[in-house]
Amino acid sequence: MSQLLVIGYVWPESLSTAAGSHMLSILHAFISQGWEITFASAAARNEQMDDLKSHNVTCVDIVLNSSSFDKFVEQLQPSVVLFDRFMTEEQFGWRVEKSCPQALRVLDTEDLFCLRHARQQAFKDTGLINPLLSPSLLFSELAQREVASILRCDLSLIVSEVELQLLTELFKVAPSLLQYYPLCFSPEAIAQTRPPLEDRDGFIAIGNYRHPPNWDAVRWLKEAIWPEIRLLLPGAQCRIYGAYTPPKATALHNPEQGFHIMGWASDARTVMQSARVNLAPLRFGAGLKGKLAEAMLCGTPSITTSIGAEGMAGNLSFAGAVSDCPFGIASEAVALHQDEEQWAVAQRNGYCIVRQRFDQQIHNRSLFNRITLLQGQLDDHRLQNFTGAMLRHHQHKSTQYMSQWIEVKNRLAEQLSDN
Structure with missing residues (x-):
């Protein structure tokens, strides 16, 4: 053997x-x-x-x-x-x-x-x-x-x-x-059905805090992007998950602003597929972004930057939207969250990417x-x-x-x- x-x-x-x-x-x-x-x-x-x-x-x-x-x-x-x-x-x-x-x-x-x-x-x-x-x-x-x-x-x-x-x-x-x-991803994981839009709510962000691009993304999300989202969608809620949560991240927890630092998720796919939109505002990085691939598998459209989207979709349409400015990320995120037809198209794009590009x-x-x-x-x-x-x-x-x-x-x- x-x-x-x-x-x-x-x-x-x-x-x-x-x-x-x-x-x-x-x-x-x-x-x-x-x-x-x-x-x-x-x-x-x-x-x-x-x-x-x-x-x-x-x-x-x-x-x-x-x-x-x-x-x-x-x-x-x-x-x-x-x-x-x-x-x-x-x-x-x-x-x-x-x-x-x-x-x-x-x-x-x-x-x-x-x-x-x-x-x-x-x-x-x-x-x-x-x-x-x-x-x-x-x-x-x-x-x-x-x-x-x-x-x-x-x-x-x-x-x-x-x-x-x-x-x-x-x-x-x-x-x-x-x-x-x-x-x-295995064919079995790809074939699983995911919750529909009406069974989901809010925004999610996820990533291991020991990875510098992830901490920078959470900080930028809190300081520049989330205030724009709340202006466009008052009452919006975002849950941020990540292993090895440091005190500086815990300090960003603010339920009154709808910004929830949740800590480590024991089942990332369960929490990912409970949200309507995945936020991944990465300002630097390399490789493929696991949080975006997992979101596609879970049928959750994503908003990310040109860095985040790099290498993900190839010649296919991205599973969500891409923007490098806070207002662009916020407006695209709210549109996806609220527009059922646009959300469904983004979800189908994600499934297509996973099947054609990430089949194990x-x-x-x-x-x-x-x-x-x-x-x-x-x-x-x-x-x-x-x-x-x-x-x-x-x-x-x-x-x-x-x-x-x-x-x-x-x-x-x-x-x-x-x-």
């Missing part, structure tokens, strides 16, 4: 983050193909993490900068190793290559960190949403690290077609190293065809990627020596403390 090793940056939390939901989707894809899966992470476990054991996934705690990982992976001998984000590949890539060189090395990018950080800095500098990014912002040290990690791997999973284009055209990454694998069966088939192809010609595939081989030679040597130095330093510190 084929063996997959996932090295997680964190333990997945599918009910708290889009990244966690995406990781669980990947795990289910391999499970459906009969693979044995081991999920290993150096992160601390927590109460919100998914119960991976219930999915027949073996969980292993590993240690950074320790040769104990070498023994673990050499004994496991996985067919495929999936690195959860580029920082994990930086830490463990050289160890995987040393201990099981014939394992297919796959990077799950989640989204391009370098693009998200460049947009965040551009917004801070200009106050504009989605401005043209200068080379000095895009060609950052973070971009060098992230693209280098992509080049060192045999394949990288990219969630957005916009990011695929950025990598191939701007950073000159060969398409043979990339695989489009967006947020996905379609993307799983493409992914495993690619994996099978690469496993059959892995040596030739790597010979075509000289830049990746060069980066592995130099970066892994420096990372290896640094890691080994840290391990010796930690061992000496333990010995001194024992004495």
